[in-house]
């Protein structure tokens with residue numbers, strides 16, 4: 001089945017390496033280009049300095065364009081934050097939120113992005129108020145649909161209705177595949193065990209997740225098993241994640257313009273341990289999705305206490321998987 | 337649009353009156369017959385004595401059939417409980433759960449019911465194991481889909497998949513309209529205020545519900561507003577209820593055979609204050625639903641501390657509304 | 673839950689062996705006795721020891737611990753049960769503050785509910 | 798979060814006015830200083846008073862209270878900031894147990910996270 005789905009990477013995936021200054025921005029872009037992941041997504045306040053508080057990092061923006069040029073990569077999305085609690089004890093007034101988003105539209109445009117990503121807790125009215133401005137700058141604002149939210153949650157329905165009513169095509173969605181965790185991630189479970197969760201309780205929670213048991217029941221059971229602290233925290237993850245269905249994206253596909261390829265652990269045989277990417281890609285093909293799947297490796301925080309974080313290797317494994325699922329030849333840099 | 341939706345009542349609606357012995361079983365059945373609600377649903381362990389612990393209440397079953405005969409009403413559904421924690425500190429073994437459900441199939445059949453209602457926490461394997469037995473007895477087992485669960489929750493998806501795989505038509509769903517609370521119920525808010533929630537916090541929670549805000553955010557805000565005890569309990573209701581979409585029933589309509597017309601408050605102008613019944617009935621018509629909508633009044637527990645409970649008047653108001661939505665003439669007993 | 677009627681001393685063979693009150697299970701259906709975990713009574717602010725409490729239904733009665741293993745009887749919906757408290761000499765006539773808390777195990781609830789109530793009741797002379 | 802390097806006494810005009818350490822914000826992006834609510838330091842189990850703590854970045858520095866009103870600067874992603882603690886005479890050379898807890902306000906989180914770390918560090922002679 002032909003499709004127009006392209007591979008990309010959010011540099012968020014290399015956060016462990018860039019945080020410790022083991023990789024520079026250029027290292028990240030080069031790595032992506034080598035593995036044929038030509039779409040580059042960034043968390044603006046991670047990959048650039050001073051934005052937005054100090055202002056536009058003009059020199060860094062110029063360097064960014066030079067890197068895109070040198071490695072033939074394409075800017076895809078600037079993930080912005082909108083700190084509406086910037087002032088302690090206050091919620092940023094509506095007009096200031098709109099002004100803040102417009103600044104991030106400017107920054108996205110300056111970076112040559114097609115999209116900027118809004119976090120899910122932003123009110124729809126704020127984004128609708130920015131739609132015209134975004135259109136003028138060639139930017140589409142994408143609300144990230146992220147666990148515990150999902151496409152049938154009233155908050156997302158409210159956003160979808162507001163976008164349709166606005167009549168603007170500069171508003172859309174960016175689903176994070178962390179919504180579709182179909183098995184309790186192995187790296188989560190082992191971290192919780194290292195944190196002190198008794199093995200039998202950890203096994204119980206993993207099985208309850210597999211059985212799709214309602215989180216409230218699991219919490220009661222774990223308490224009755226004598227679970228405390230870390231065990232309760234592990235059970236609480238079931239309030240946050242649930243194995244929702246990838247096909248629920250189909251009703252919203254006309255508004256989906258970018259995908260966060262969230263993943264926690266790619267195994268040796270290039271399979272994501274808990275997220276069904278075969279099902280996900282099949283749905284994206286079926287829905288005629290046109291855009292990038294940008295890797296978002298988030299396993300680092302779960303293993304950094306005990307294992308060396310190998311972000312690049314993990315991203316490579318995911319892209320070998322994506323080549324397979326997208327019927328693409330495996331580039332040399334990805335040959336095992 | 338012609339349809340085959342009929343009106344019924346779960347005698348659960350009169351629990352306040354039957355608990356206090358102000359109404360007998362016959363009073364309930366007569367009241368339903370008078371208002372043209374000919375489908376009668378019961379919580380077996382509410383409307384009959386001794387079941388299941390003491391055994392089949394044969395005399396009461398005979399009287400039940402006499403009442404159906406006298407008032408021309410139709411037995412619809414026996415809501416059974418399956419107390420899998422019957423023995424303290426243990427979960428009832430699988431085989432015993434299956435045996436217990438089969439006893440309730442017998443009781444439902446003895447009462448002339450078409451359906452028996454399983455609570456949502458029962459494992460699908462248990463119900464699938466009873467499907468054959470139910471078929472032989474002319475019974476269909478219906479899993480009640482009840483807030484906080486909804487048709488896109490993985491637990492319900494797991495049940496749906498198990499039913500399809502079983503190949504049996506004796507397994508289905510009974511959605512409770514409490515899934516579609518689109519406005520924070522007035523009777524809940526006033527009860528919480530009487531319980532001590534400061535008015536400004538209660539207003540905040542009501543508005544947050546209207547804005548479809550994720551429950552975790554509301555809980556944090558209420559804590560930061562100094563909310564304690566009752567205010568936290570009020571905010572916690574947002575973990576339980578959410579304004580899911582009635583149209584999500586359409587994908588499962590072929591397995592939906594009964595409806596719990598849950599309601600908390602029918603206003604003077606025969607409108608349910610927080611549940612969109614116009615939308616619900618439209619979806620049921622669109623999906624070709626054939627069966628009863630059985631009133632399930634649950635407002636009593638929210639007002640009994642301060643107001644006289646008028647279950648019959650509330651059920652009458654709901655049925656005036658249903659007549660309007662189902663294009664039925666209003667029977668004399670329902671004329672305002 | 674706590675009934676006005678039936679609050680009286682219990683006299684057996686001329687001896688006042690305790691007192692009793694009538695109560696209904698605060699739940700929308702009857703419940704097997706094995707799932708009624710506790711009936712906590714306090715009189716005038718004084719908690720009654722668990723061992724002193726018995727539940728009587730239709731001619732049979734159980735201590736709270738015996739109820740845990742009773743699988744052939746249930747406290748029916750809206751049924752007034754007699755809660756009998758052993759206390760030699762019973763209670764003085766007149767008004768007493770009666771507080772009642774019933775804890776019952778409901779399989780499908782993700783918590784074990786306890787319902788409390790209390791008010792002054794006058795002991796039948 | 799807590800760096801090995803940079804743990805040293807601060808000498809100004811011949812006087813040892815305190816000591817300093819290097820730290821990075823434990824978060825996947827930089828954060829405006831107004832949202833960094835607390836940097837709690839304790840040395841050898843002894844908590845340092847809030848007023849004694851300053852954050853220094855690229856030539857500027859703020860007390861924790863001043864940071865709350867600073868809207869024109871941010872603690873960048875992975876940026877080593879100098880945490881300066883006022884203490885006449887500074888610390889004795891050698892090993893000290895250093896514990897650090899940073900609390901920061903993140904708008905989209907339904908809680909205010911605090912990240913803690915601590916280990917023995919040796920004071921540069």
Ligand SMILES: [Mn+2]
Pocket residue numbers: 144146176260262296
């Ligand atoms: Mn994401």
Ligand SMILES: [Mn+2]
Pocket residue numbers: 480482512596598632
């Ligand atoms: Mn119901």
